[in-house]
Amino acid sequence: MRVVGKAGAMSPISIKDIARAAGVSHSTVSRALGDSSLVSAETKARIQRLAHDMGYSPDAQARSLVMGRTRTIGVVVTTIADPFIGEIVQAVESTANDHGYTVILVSSNAESDREIKAVEMLRSKRVDGVIVTSSRVGALYQDYLERLGVPVVLINSHSQQGGVYTFAVNVDNRHGGCLATEHLIQLGHRRIAYLTGPADHSDDLDRLAGYRQALAEAGVAFDPALVVQGTGRADGGKRALPVLRALQAPPTAVFCYNDVTAIGLMHAARQAGLSIPGDLAVVGFDDIPFASYIHPPLTTIAQPKLEMGKSAVAMMLALVSDRDRANATPLTRSGQTSAMPSRDIIVRGRLVARESSMGLHGGLAAN
Numbered sequence: 001m002r003v004v005g006k007a008g009a010m011s012p013i014s015i016k017d018i019a020r021a022a023g024v025s026h027s028t029v030s031r032a033l034g035d036s037s038l039v040s041a042e043t044k045a046r047i048q049r050l051a052h053d054m055g056y057s058p059d060a061q062a063r064s065l066v067m068g069r070t071r072t073i074g075v076v077v078t079t080i081a082d083p084f085i086g087e088i089v090q091a092v093e094s095t096a097n098d099h100g101y102t103v104i105l106v107s108s109n110a111e112s113d114r115e116i117k118a119v120e121m122l123r124s125k126r127v128d129g130v131i132v133t134s135s136r137v138g139a140l141y142q143d144y145l146e147r148l149g150v151p152v153v154l155i156n157s158h159s160q161q162g163g164v165y166t167f168a169v170n171v172d173n174r175h176g177g178c179l180a181t182e183h184l185i186q187l188g189h190r191r192i193a194y195l196t197g198p199a200d201h202s203d204d205l206d207r208l209a210g211y212r213q214a215l216a217e218a219g220v221a222f223d224p225a226l227v228v229q230g231t232g233r234a235d236g237g238k239r240a241l242p243v244l245r246a247l248q249a250p251p252t253a254v255f256c257y258n259d260v261t262a263i264g265l266m267h268a269a270r271q272a273g274l275s276i277p278g279d280l281a282v283v284g285f286d287d288i289p290f291a292s293y294i295h296p297p298l299t300t301i302a303q304p305k306l307e308m309g310k311s312a313v314a315m316m317l318a319l320v321s322d323r324d325r326a327n328a329t330p331l332t333r334s335g336q337t338s339a340m341p342s343r344d345i346i347v348r349g350r351l352v353a354r355e356s357s358m359g360l361h362g363g364l365a366a367n
Contacts, residue, residue, distance in 0.1 A: 013056045021054065022047050035100075073316060074104045074122030074130040076115055082260065083288035084305065085133055088155060091309025092131060099317060101128075123150055129316040131155060151319035153312045156203055167319065168344040169312045173203045176301040176349040177210020180255045180283045183299070183351055185218045187358060189253040189281060192220075195240050195265065197232040197257035204232075204257055207285065211255055226251055230261050237264025241272065252281065253357070259284035259291050259300055266294065266356065277358040287352055296355035303349045311345050 015033070019026040024047070032039045032047035033056075039047075073096050077085050093103045104122060108115040115132065122130055129151040154168040177194075184192050194211045197204035208227065215222050228243050230236030237256060244250055256262035262284035266276055276282055276296060284291060287302035 013051075013054045015056075018047065018051050018054060018056060022050055070126045070128055071100055072102050072104055072125070072127045073313070074106065074119070074125070074127040076106050076108055076118045076122070076130065076132045078108055078115075078133065080105075080107050083290060084258065084260075084286040084303070087288070087305040088133055088309050091306045092313055095310045095313040099313070101313075101317075119152070128320045129153065131312050131316060151316055153316050153319070155308055155312050167315055169308050169315065170344065170346050171203075171303045171308070172346050172348045173206035174210040174213070176285060176303075177207035177255070178214045179210075179349070179351045180207075180285065180301050181211045181214035182218070183353065184253040184255065184281060184283060184357060185214060185220065187253075187281065189251075190220055191223075191226065191249060191251040191253070193226040193228060193244055193251040193254045195228050195230045195237060195254055195256045195261055197230055197236075197261070199229065201232075207255075207257060230257055232257060232261060234260050234264030234267070237261040237266070238268040241265055241268040245272075253283070254280060255283045255285075257285060259286045259288045259298060262298055262300070262356075263290065263294060266298070276356055281357040283357050285349075287349075291352075292354065299354045299357040300352050301349040302352045304347050307347055311347070315345065 015026045015029045019029045022029065024043070028039060028043070029047055029051075032044040033051060035044070073092075075089060075092055077089060080086060080089075089103075089105065096103050104125065104127060106118040106122065108118055119130055119132070127150065131153045133155040152166045154166065154170075156170055181192060181194075192211075192215070194208055196208065212222055225247055228240045230240055237260075240254075240261075244254065254262075254265060256265060262282050266282055269276055269280055269282075274280060282298065284298050284300040285303075287300045291298040291300050
């Protein structure tokens with residue numbers, strides 16, 4: 001169905017056309033099509049069905065001006081090359097789509113200044129909120145994020161100070177570090193190295209803290225020489241192998257910051273003629289898709305990536321809805337009676353034991 005204009009041309013169906021057909025005001029139609037809670041479920045369903053039958057197609061730009069929303073979410077990632085981030089983004093996008101939102105994806109190449117420029121760009125496009133994954137933007141630019149006035153949800157991007165508009169969904173990295181190290185200790189290892197991620201990242205520091213906690217609880221002395229700097233990439237794992245082998249008392253097992261680092265380490269070990277786990281047991285972190293397909297399959301700490309992506313979107317939508325209801329009223333992180341979350345979300349990973357970790361063997365001493 002189309003409305004015929006003065007010149008005989010077919011005009012698109014408008015909200016006013018639907019309002020006349022439904023016998024309600026155009027503001028009621030706008031609210032019903034926007035899924036507003038101010039319209040009864042029965043009236044909302046009737047108007048939405050009528051709009052569909054009449055062939056109504058909303059003008060997204062005009063609707064965003066009226067509703068104050070664009071129904072878009074910006075997602076800032078460090079790199080699209082990281083399989084872990086790819087899975088998070090997939091979960092975010094599918095969940096956002098289920099709620100009628102689209103996603104604008106921006107990569108920062110792990111550079112904090114580019115991350116904040118990306119947030120600025122997304123804000124200029126009037127996105128309803130921003131999700132930032134695996135970065136330091138929350139810690140470095142907390143005050144700036146607050147001034148943007150747009151809800152921001154950080155995924156594994158710790159913010160040391162909670163903000164009015166800034167919340168986080170984080171894995172319990174300390175717990176995960178404990179799980180990985182306890183696993184190796186239970187297998188009989190005592191010389192266990194930790195291969196770090198990028199320097200000064202809070203998730204890396206927390207995993208290191210979990211590693212040290214597990215050693216202490218098992219009565220194993222901490223040796224700083226067994227903590228080797230990595231990069232969070234495969235090259236960091238590859239470069240770490242000769243450093244570990246050169247130690248006076250080389251490790252028999254390594255807990256790696258992430259799976260990509262572990263894969264780099266295992267590749268270097270095979271090139272050096274070493275056996276995994278015969279000469280070196282290896283544990284990663286993330287459980288990326290490749291972890292179960294490499295040889296030998298990688299033992300790792302699985303992060304609940306789907307749950308984290310879904311939780312981030314749910315938190316974002318709650319923040320957006322609360323801001324709309326409050327209008328100009330400042331948000332608070334506690335004591336509210338709305339749907340807005342009152343605290344950050346922390347989830348726990350689980351150990352997935354595979355063939356890359358076994359009992360105590362010969363160790364890494366060079367032949």
